Structures are given as structure tokens and as C-alpha cells.
Amino acid sequence: MAEISEAALQLFEDRGLEAATVEEIAAAAGVSQRTFFRYFATKEDAALPVHREFEDAVEAAVQQADPDADPCTELATVYLRVLQDFADHACPAAQRMLRVSRLVRREPLLRSALVRHGAARNSRLLQALQARFGPSGAADLQLRVAVELCTSLARAAVETWAERLEAGREAVLPDIFADAQLLAQRGRSGHLPAVP
Amino acid sequence: MAEISEAALQLFEDRGLEAATVEEIAAAAGVSQRTFFRYFATKEDAALPVHREFEDAVEAAVQQADPDADPCTELATVYLRVLQDFADHACPAAQRMLRVSRLVRREPLLRSALVRHGAARNSRLLQALQARFGPSGAADLQLRVAVELCTSLARAAVETWAERLEAGREAVLPDIFADAQLLAQRGRSGHLPAVP
DNA sequence: GCCAATATGGCAGATACTGCCATATTGGCA
DNA sequence: TGCCAATATGGCAGTATCTGCCATATTGGC
Incomplete structure (x- = not known):
């Protein structure tokens, strides 16, 4: 969960909120997209x-x-x-x-x-x-x-x-x-x- | 635009926000889905x-x-x-x-x-x-x-x-x-x- | 009656998000 | 150690939201 959030913050800072996709964030955190959505209801929530x-x-x-x-x-x-x-x-x-x-x-x-x-x-x-x-x-x-x-x-x-x-x-x-x-x-x- | 909003309000009241789809709203207002999104960025905005x-x-x-x-x-x-x-x-x-x-x-x-x-x-x-x-x-x-x-x-x-x-x-x-x-x-x- | 501006439609496609089931991982407990 | 239940994760298919692009209609001035 902390890893996902960290990855999300990093990607949002790097390439912007809209350009960063959930798939990328999940991959960067080493989890699947499905797992991402178990922890955060929306992409933005990850921040x-x-x-x-x-x-x-x-x-x-x-x-x-x-x-x-x-x-x-x-x-x-x-x-x-x-x-x-x-x-x-x-x-x-x-x-x-x-x-x-x-x-x-x-x-x-x-x-x-x-x-x-x-x-x-x-x-x-x-x-x-x-x-x-x-x-x-x-x-x-x-x-x-x-x-x-x-x-x-x-x-x-x-x-x-x-x-x-x-x-x-x-x-x-x-x-x-x-x-x-x-x-x-x-x-x-x-x-x-x-x-x- | 007023028609779209009216249709949206009606449908939201009738069957709830999540149950009502943009397609239904657009149809009820007599416009296409594409036109709906020209006036409102999101489904909720229509209200x-x-x-x-x-x-x-x-x-x-x-x-x-x-x-x-x-x-x-x-x-x-x-x-x-x-x-x-x-x-x-x-x-x-x-x-x-x-x-x-x-x-x-x-x-x-x-x-x-x-x-x-x-x-x-x-x-x-x-x-x-x-x-x-x-x-x-x-x-x-x-x-x-x-x-x-x-x-x-x-x-x-x-x-x-x-x-x-x-x-x-x-x-x-x-x-x-x-x-x-x-x-x-x-x-x-x-x-x-x-x-x- | 013509032309430009604007409004609308249709369609393909990307992305967000969910439900369902299978599989792995964990953590007590015999 | 071995077992079992609980929980976490993954895969995948499907739906809905929302956008870009191009074609067509409608409007409004001249």
C-alpha cells in the first residue's frame, strides 16, 4: 500500500496526473492493476x-x-x-x-x-x-x-x-x-x- | 442543455445516480451521447x-x-x-x-x-x-x-x-x-x- | 441562395473501474 | 512439522465513462 502510493506520487510528479495510468503505477509498485483498486478506489486516491x-x-x-x-x-x-x-x-x-x-x-x-x-x-x-x-x-x-x-x-x-x-x-x-x-x-x- | 440537465435530474431521482447511464440520459433528452459530453464533462455535472x-x-x-x-x-x-x-x-x-x-x-x-x-x-x-x-x-x-x-x-x-x-x-x-x-x-x- | 460558423452525430478507442473465480500467502494451532 | 482457515493477490472479461476525429446538419448573416 505504501509502495503503491509512493509509485503513484513518483509517476504523478514525473509525467503528470493524467498521463500516468493505473497500469503503470501498479507495475511500478510491483502489483497487478486489480490489487491497486483494492487499496484505492480511484487513481487520484493513491496520492x-x-x-x-x-x-x-x-x-x-x-x-x-x-x-x-x-x-x-x-x-x-x-x-x-x-x-x-x-x-x-x-x-x-x-x-x-x-x-x-x-x-x-x-x-x-x-x-x-x-x-x-x-x-x-x-x-x-x-x-x-x-x-x-x-x-x-x-x-x-x-x-x-x-x-x-x-x-x-x-x-x-x-x-x-x-x-x-x-x-x-x-x-x-x-x-x-x-x-x-x-x-x-x-x-x-x-x-x-x-x-x- | 436545459433539456439534458432536466433529463438527468429526472433519471437520477427515479433510478439513482449510479443506475442511470449517460446513454439513457442522452436518449431521454433526445441527443447523442457525444453531445452530452460536449455540455457536461461528467455524468454528475449534468445535475x-x-x-x-x-x-x-x-x-x-x-x-x-x-x-x-x-x-x-x-x-x-x-x-x-x-x-x-x-x-x-x-x-x-x-x-x-x-x-x-x-x-x-x-x-x-x-x-x-x-x-x-x-x-x-x-x-x-x-x-x-x-x-x-x-x-x-x-x-x-x-x-x-x-x-x-x-x-x-x-x-x-x-x-x-x-x-x-x-x-x-x-x-x-x-x-x-x-x-x-x-x-x-x-x-x-x-x-x-x-x-x- | 450562398457561405461561414457552429452544433450535432457516429464511431473507434483508451482508460478507469468491477465482479467473479482461481491461486498464493499468511498465521495460528494441533 | 503439517494442516486449515483467513486473507491477499492475480487474471480476465465486461461495462461505463470520456475523448479524438471526421462527416453531416443546422443556423445566421449577406
């Missing part, structure tokens, strides 16, 4: 197991969140912590994430796949939140916003992180995420219609 | 021209935004206005949007396609914002956050809107969007690490 790990970590951490606190804040804290884990260790995960992010930047189709992949995850995350924070009637919007907000900010943060590193600038992923969160909150505008 | 209209409207409205104001606030205002246009008129667009949203709820693959579609749009929107609000060096994160935030909140709002209507509750789309925005801002937490 994204790092994100899967990340989201697994988030999902696990949500189980320990404080059920009485504000869901949005709790989820943001979870994300921040997981981001720190990924970034701190100078661990291989961060390296792979950066590698994928570079690919995502120049391959719109891969970015679509990433977001698409996130969409499926968001549903699961929403259910996990509902289980933890209770399906209080009016909270449908609140939990949805928490999920969409945090995943979007995380994505924006990762992309900005990758972009800055590529431009030779310094960039600390958790800091960027915190920045993004502040930016999202600052847009508090006075002229939006009041809500009952 | 999403309403969203395309919506995003076109947003993109157009961004051209009139105040370049000196806060981008995030400006973009949110644009979204709110376009949402009002779509909802106010009791126009067919709102009806179609609702119809698609119902499909999206029970067809995860369609939701993926929707998000994937949005991903491509976000890139364009980001460029439009950069053109309007200027590529001021440190603003890369700010504009990205604005885009991700607004599109995510809009998606959450539309889904909640559809869900509430389906449950027989009252629901006003622009109000829900404003609600979502407030919820996103309320998560201002004190214990996040300070950012330089």
Missing part, C-alpha cells in the same frame, strides 16, 4: 493516504473532546493539535503532505479529488460530532458549520503553508492555521441583517 | 448547472466589490446578496437548487461531484479576488480563507436549508447563511496560542 491518516487522527481526537464546550471551538482545537503533531516531529508525514500539496497546486484534478475525499470525510466527522455533542434540535447548522469551517481552514492553511515554503519563505503550519482562524473571525461585519 | 449559475453570479458580483474593504466581509456580503436573489424571486432557480440538494443528500457521489466542482470554482474565485483586492504580499492567506470560508458556509447553509424544508420546517436561505456566518465567528476562543 492521498497522508490525508487519510490526518483525518483519522482528527476523528480519533474528537472522541476526547469536551461535550459541554462549544463544538466549533473544540473542533478547532482538535485540528490545531493534530496539525502540531504532524508538523512538530519533522516527521515523514509532513514531508509527504508537502509533496502532495505541491502536486495539488499544479494538478487541479488532484485538488478536486482531495476536496472530494474531504467531502466523504466531512459526513463521518459530522456524525461523530453529533454523537459527541448530542443532536440538540437547533444545532444542525452549528455542527455543520463547525465541520465545514475547520476542514476549510485546515485546507487553506496547508495550501498556504506549501506555497510559502515553495517560495522560500518560512512557514509554520499550526501558526498558519491559527492565523486563518483569526482571519475567519475578524470578518465580523455590522451590516449583515440581524438574526432572530 | 449541477444551477450551481454553475450561482457561482457565475458570485463571480460577477465580486467585480463590483469595494477593493478597500475587508475581503472576507465583502465576499460574505456578495454571497448573501446572491443568495437573496436566488431565494427571493421564488424563482425556478431556487426550486432546482432544492431539487438538486435533495439528490445530493441521498447520493454521496453527487455530493462529491458538487464539492469537486466547487474546488475548480474556488481557484477562479481566488484569482478574481486577487485581481480585485490586489496581491498584497501577506494577503495570500487572507484571500484564501475568505474563499474557503464563504463557499463552505454557503454549502452548509444550502444543505441545512434543504434539510429543514424536507423536515417540514420553515427555512429562509439568506437567514441561514447569516446564521452560519455568526456561528463561524462566535468560535472566538481564548486559549488558542497567540499569533505574532
Whole structure:
């Protein structure tokens, strides 16, 4: 599985996402095409197991969140912590994430796949939140916003992180995420219609 | 094009997204399969021209935004206005949007396609914002956050809107969007690490 | 009535992806 | 060690999505 993903990343980097066929990837990884599709539902998914790990970590951490606190804040804290884990260790995960992010930047189709992949995850995350924070009637919007907000900010943060590193600038992923969160909150505008 | 989309919606509703083939859709719309793919890049896209209209409207409205104001606030205002246009008129667009949203709820693959579609749009929107609000060096994160935030909140709002209507509750789309925005801002937490 | 531009159709073909069955590999357990 | 069940892998045929190419129809101005 790691071999397949590695082969896929290599080929995507070398000859582009569309030019690389599943057959080539499978051959490069030393497995059959059929086996490839047992591990990855689509060609693009082969580049994204790092994100899967990340989201697994988030999902696990949500189980320990404080059920009485504000869901949005709790989820943001979870994300921040997981981001720190990924970034701190100078661990291989961060390296792979950066590698994928570079690919995502120049391959719109891969970015679509990433977001698409996130969409499926968001549903699961929403259910996990509902289980933890209770399906209080009016909270449908609140939990949805928490999920969409945090995943979007995380994505924006990762992309900005990758972009800055590529431009030779310094960039600390958790800091960027915190920045993004502040930016999202600052847009508090006075002229939006009041809500009952 | 409208006929193709209508036929696609009908078939998706009747026999499900995966069971309906492009050949059937094309036949139902009275065109060839080849023509279908001239108008829609993928089968799923045939259900999403309403969203395309919506995003076109947003993109157009961004051209009139105040370049000196806060981008995030400006973009949110644009979204709110376009949402009002779509909802106010009791126009067919709102009806179609609702119809698609119902499909999206029970067809995860369609939701993926929707998000994937949005991903491509976000890139364009980001460029439009950069053109309007200027590529001021440190603003890369700010504009990205604005885009991700607004599109995510809009998606959450539309889904909640559809869900509430389906449950027989009252629901006003622009109000829900404003609600979502407030919820996103309320998560201002004190214990996040300070950012330089 | 003519011509250019554009829309559509038909067809062959590449690639992604799935179902089914056979075979290999693994990992306990007697 | 030898055996058996569970699991991983391979092969292959088939379907569906999507594209390139060329021919034909349709439209719209002059």
C-alpha cells in the first residue's frame, strides 16, 4: 500500500496526473492493476493516504473532546493539535503532505479529488460530532458549520503553508492555521441583517 | 442543455445516480451521447448547472466589490446578496437548487461531484479576488480563507436549508447563511496560542 | 441562395473501474 | 512439522465513462 502510493506520487510528479495510468503505477509498485483498486478506489486516491491518516487522527481526537464546550471551538482545537503533531516531529508525514500539496497546486484534478475525499470525510466527522455533542434540535447548522469551517481552514492553511515554503519563505503550519482562524473571525461585519 | 440537465435530474431521482447511464440520459433528452459530453464533462455535472449559475453570479458580483474593504466581509456580503436573489424571486432557480440538494443528500457521489466542482470554482474565485483586492504580499492567506470560508458556509447553509424544508420546517436561505456566518465567528476562543 | 460558423452525430478507442473465480500467502494451532 | 482457515493477490472479461476525429446538419448573416 505504501509502495503503491509512493509509485503513484513518483509517476504523478514525473509525467503528470493524467498521463500516468493505473497500469503503470501498479507495475511500478510491483502489483497487478486489480490489487491497486483494492487499496484505492480511484487513481487520484493513491496520492492521498497522508490525508487519510490526518483525518483519522482528527476523528480519533474528537472522541476526547469536551461535550459541554462549544463544538466549533473544540473542533478547532482538535485540528490545531493534530496539525502540531504532524508538523512538530519533522516527521515523514509532513514531508509527504508537502509533496502532495505541491502536486495539488499544479494538478487541479488532484485538488478536486482531495476536496472530494474531504467531502466523504466531512459526513463521518459530522456524525461523530453529533454523537459527541448530542443532536440538540437547533444545532444542525452549528455542527455543520463547525465541520465545514475547520476542514476549510485546515485546507487553506496547508495550501498556504506549501506555497510559502515553495517560495522560500518560512512557514509554520499550526501558526498558519491559527492565523486563518483569526482571519475567519475578524470578518465580523455590522451590516449583515440581524438574526432572530 | 436545459433539456439534458432536466433529463438527468429526472433519471437520477427515479433510478439513482449510479443506475442511470449517460446513454439513457442522452436518449431521454433526445441527443447523442457525444453531445452530452460536449455540455457536461461528467455524468454528475449534468445535475449541477444551477450551481454553475450561482457561482457565475458570485463571480460577477465580486467585480463590483469595494477593493478597500475587508475581503472576507465583502465576499460574505456578495454571497448573501446572491443568495437573496436566488431565494427571493421564488424563482425556478431556487426550486432546482432544492431539487438538486435533495439528490445530493441521498447520493454521496453527487455530493462529491458538487464539492469537486466547487474546488475548480474556488481557484477562479481566488484569482478574481486577487485581481480585485490586489496581491498584497501577506494577503495570500487572507484571500484564501475568505474563499474557503464563504463557499463552505454557503454549502452548509444550502444543505441545512434543504434539510429543514424536507423536515417540514420553515427555512429562509439568506437567514441561514447569516446564521452560519455568526456561528463561524462566535468560535472566538481564548486559549488558542497567540499569533505574532 | 450562398457561405461561414457552429452544433450535432457516429464511431473507434483508451482508460478507469468491477465482479467473479482461481491461486498464493499468511498465521495460528494441533 | 503439517494442516486449515483467513486473507491477499492475480487474471480476465465486461461495462461505463470520456475523448479524438471526421462527416453531416443546422443556423445566421449577406
